[in-house]
Amino acid sequence: MRYSRQTKIMELIEDEIIGTQEQLINRLTELGYSATQATVSRDINELQLVKRTDENGIKRYVRASSTDNSISGRFIRIFRDTIVSYNNAKNLIIVKTLSGCGNAAAEAIDCMNLKHIVGSVAGDNTLLLVIEDDKYVPEIVKKFDEMVNS
Template identity: 40%
Template structure:
């Protein structure tokens, strides 16, 4: 699935320096995704990745930073495409995602700065968001449900 692959690509380039499309394809293969260089090339274009100079003097793939607006927008799209259920339990919001998308959806939650969030913990397909109080948890749940229903 393209959304899962895009999520993984963003995770990879944010966690290590990737210099070439082949390096990125290899990292995706290590993660169990069967991809070709042509697929990775299309993904790079769709995600609008650019090459920037890394600290070690080599070029690496990165997201375009338009005042930190581009990445949160992409993450919001990933959130809406990967979340399959949201439930409010006391001060918690429990979010179910498609397998392998928990970390990316949690990154979206963090980047969107929902009011009343104390913190979040992500697994492979489940995220726990701790709200500061029950009312905040209800409000967060409503906002998140609206994001996935649009």
């Protein structure tokens, strides 16, 4: 449930202007998630969210950029704990996750800034990674193996 809630938090801050923990709690509750102030505070900390002023002068929660923090061990744990399997076909890698964890795993991969990944598409329990050339797929799969087995 935590990973599902945290995935929803990431979606909410990307799609909506969320500037307070109270707003976040209200939106989560509307969407059927149980969330207290303490829970949301922990989630914000674990997801390394920061408040920024947007182009309209409104303070809102956003993901910390890679210049704010290096990749968190938290994202590697999320990746490792949620991955069920991964396979490749030519220049594509398909990653299967636990239900509700596709976006969290995709976020972890995005934060790693791996070379040669052109883009990703995440669903509930699957994500698709498009690699610029199939010759780079073994290198990326090897990194995934190292993370899953560490």
